[in-house]
Amino acid sequence: xxxxxxxxxxxxxxxxxxxxxxxxxxxxxxxxxxxxxxxxxxxxxxxxxxxxxxxxxxxxxxxxxxxxxxxxxxxxxxxxxxxxxxxxxxxxxxxxxxxxxxxxxxxxxxxxxxxxxxxxxxxxxxxxxxxxxxxxxxxxxxxxxxxxxxxxxxxxxxxxxxxxxxxxxxxxxxxxxxxxxxxxxxxxxxxxxxxxxxxxxxxxxxxxxxxxxxxxxxxxxxxxxxxxxxxxxxxxxxxxxxxxxxxxxxxxxxxxxxxxxxxxxxxxxxxxxxxxxxxxxxxxxxxxxxxxxxxxxxxxxxxxxxxxxxxxxxxxxxxxxxxxxxxxxxxxxxxxxxxxxxxxxxxxxxxxxxxxxxxxxxxxxxxxxxxxxxxxxxxxxxxxxxxxxx
Amino acid sequence: xxxxxxxxxxxxxxxxxxxxxxxxxxxxxxxxxxxxxxxxxxxxxxxxxxxxxxxxxxxxxxxxxxxxxxxxxxxxxxxxxxxxxxxxxxxxxxxxxxxxxxxxxxxxxxxxxxxxxxxxxxxxxxxxxxxxxxxxxxxxxxxxxxx
Numbered sequence: 001x002x003x004x005x006x007x008x009x010x011x012x013x014x015x016x017x018x019x020x021x022x023x024x025x026x027x028x029x030x031x032x033x034x035x036x037x038x039x040x041x042x043x044x045x046x047x048x049x050x051x052x053x054x055x056x057x058x059x060x061x062x063x064x065x066x067x068x069x070x071x072x073x074x075x076x077x078x079x080x081x082x083x084x085x086x087x088x089x090x091x092x093x094x095x096x097x098x099x100x101x102x103x104x105x106x107x108x109x110x111x112x113x114x115x116x117x118x119x120x121x122x123x124x125x126x127x128x129x130x131x132x133x134x135x136x137x138x139x140x141x142x143x144x145x146x147x148x149x150x151x152x153x154x155x156x157x158x159x160x161x162x163x164x165x166x167x168x169x170x171x172x173x174x175x176x177x178x179x180x181x182x183x184x185x186x187x188x189x190x191x192x193x194x195x196x197x198x199x200x201x202x203x204x205x206x207x208x209x210x211x212x213x214x215x216x217x218x219x220x221x222x223x224x225x226x227x228x229x230x231x232x233x234x235x236x237x238x239x240x241x242x243x244x245x246x247x248x249x250x251x252x253x254x255x256x257x258x259x260x261x262x263x264x265x266x267x268x269x270x271x272x273x274x275x276x277x278x279x280x281x282x283x284x285x286x287x288x289x290x291x292x293x294x295x296x297x298x299x300x301x302x303x304x305x306x307x308x309x310x311x312x313x314x315x316x317x318x319x320x321x322x323x324x325x326x327x328x329x330x331x332x333x334x335x336x337x338x339x340x341x342x343x344x345x346x347x348x349x350x351x352x353x354x355x356x357x358x359x360x361x362x363x364x365x366x367x368x369x370x371x372x373x374x375x376x377x378x379x380x381x382x383x384x385x386x387x388x389x390x
Numbered sequence: 391x392x393x394x395x396x397x398x399x400x401x402x403x404x405x406x407x408x409x410x411x412x413x414x415x416x417x418x419x420x421x422x423x424x425x426x427x428x429x430x431x432x433x434x435x436x437x438x439x440x441x442x443x444x445x446x447x448x449x450x451x452x453x454x455x456x457x458x459x460x461x462x463x464x465x466x467x468x469x470x471x472x473x474x475x476x477x478x479x480x481x482x483x484x485x486x487x488x489x490x491x492x493x494x495x496x497x498x499x500x501x502x503x504x505x506x507x508x509x510x511x512x513x514x515x516x517x518x519x520x521x522x523x524x525x526x527x528x529x530x531x532x533x534x535x536x537x
Contacts, residue, residue: 302449303449304426304427304449304450304451304454305451306451306452307402307450307451307452307454307455310402310451310452311403314403332426342424343423343424343425343426344422344423344424344426347423347426379408380405380408380446380447380448380455381447381448381449382419382428382429382430382447382448382449383423383428383449
């Protein structure tokens with residue numbers, strides 16, 4: 001049976017070229033990058049090269065790139081680091097309601113420890129209102145953080161404009177670019193940002209490695225103290241194979257950028273058109289303009305997301321859902337709720353993300369299977385257009 | 391492997407007694423789309439108070455559908471009193487277990503059955519011990535849920 005993976009926003013397969021680049025660093029060139037003998041120097045050299053590759057993807061200097069264990073760690077580091085370093089200046093952080101949990105839960109923790117957090121709302125199309133940001137700024141604000149691309153509905157935010165507002169008020173600005181890296185052009189100099197979080201496994205690199213861009217001249221305390229790795233700012237023996245993989249993945253993302261965006265968006269648009277044309281009672285959430293090229297978020301009325309996902313899994317199709325039933329917390333997607341999507345509709349949403357390995361045949365197959373799945377679930381649902389349902 | 395065992399998956403993929411009954415003896419609806427789980431049960435009861443047929447329709451996740459399917463199978467052929475004695479724990483047991491976060495789906499099925507019987511009782515002027523204290527309009531929460 002055909003297998004179709006349409007959850008590239010969750011993770012991506014490691015590309016062969018990336019894997020080949022990584023392999024020597026497991027068994028042959030396994031040296032500790034801090035060691036002074038040849039194998040150590042070899043490992044260090046590989047790290048430096050990877051650092052350059054990642055820096056080039058975002059137009060940063062290599063010395064502004066710090067490797068971490070994941071994107072979440074980079075997010076945590078910025079929040080705790082700035083909160084601590086700037087506590088004399090203030091205790092107020094501005095972020096948005098739709099951030100990833102790595103940002104939100106860390107902010108919640110800070111709120112219990114003397115910090116005030118403002119969460120800017122998004123409108124029905126997933127957009128922020130820059131006036132809301134201006135209005136929220138106080139003389140105690142020490143950080144503004146807004147994700148570059150939202151993971152659930154794919155909205156691309158105007159980070160350059162947000163940074164301009166932050167700069168006007170002398171406030172540091174961070175963006176969580178975990179979903180945006182490789183999908184939207186990033187130039188940290190042009191954007192004027194101070195911090196940016198990244199993750200390798202979203203761009204066909206390995207899991208377990210991320211990075212923080214921190215603009216030269218900024219000083220925040222370490223999150224991880226210990227040895228002098230990562231220019232003394234993030235201790236822990238470096239995951240050389242992982243970092244090498246991240247570097248290669250970043251290089252490929254830069255070289256293939258236009259092709260990747262064209263391919264992903266063409267197939268995503270095809271999927272959207274076919275779903276809307278062939279399946280009744282569906283809604284696309286979020287605007288199609290200024291959107292992650294591969295993201296599609298659809299509500300299927302009268303049926304529930306986890307059951308859609310389980311039935312699609314029977315057809316070897318992988319997607320994700322905003323339904324509460326599928327989350328361990330039983331809470332529905334906070335992003336869709338922030339968009340103003342009503343609870344009952346959130347339960348019926350599915351997120352599809354196309355990627356480099358998606359084909360047109362995959363899209364055709366998925367739509368055929370979706371039709372069957374949706375029919376099966378609607379036949380067994382007590383809800384319908386005439387049954388007390390908006 | 392996976393979230394659900396084979397019995398649950400079987401009841402989800404090939405649910406029994408899906409649908410509605412023409413001229414049902416009782417109808418019960420429990421839950422709501424806002425919560426993400428909603429079950430509708432139709433029952434047919436004969437002159438001996440035996441439930442001869444039961445059909446369900448469910449909006450909900452894998453557990454919700456599986457729980458509804460199992461619940462209908464458990465009450466067909468039973469008397470109303472016997473059906474009222476069935477608890478959500480029994481549904482979970484017949485399913486071979488549900489993940490802890492999904493136990494509430496079995497509670498929903500239990501309530502949906504009782505709602506249908508309550509409706510039947512109201513329509514026929516009957517009372518049952520097993521319905522004492524039952525409120526068909528109570529909120530869906532985990533009261534009485536098995537751990």
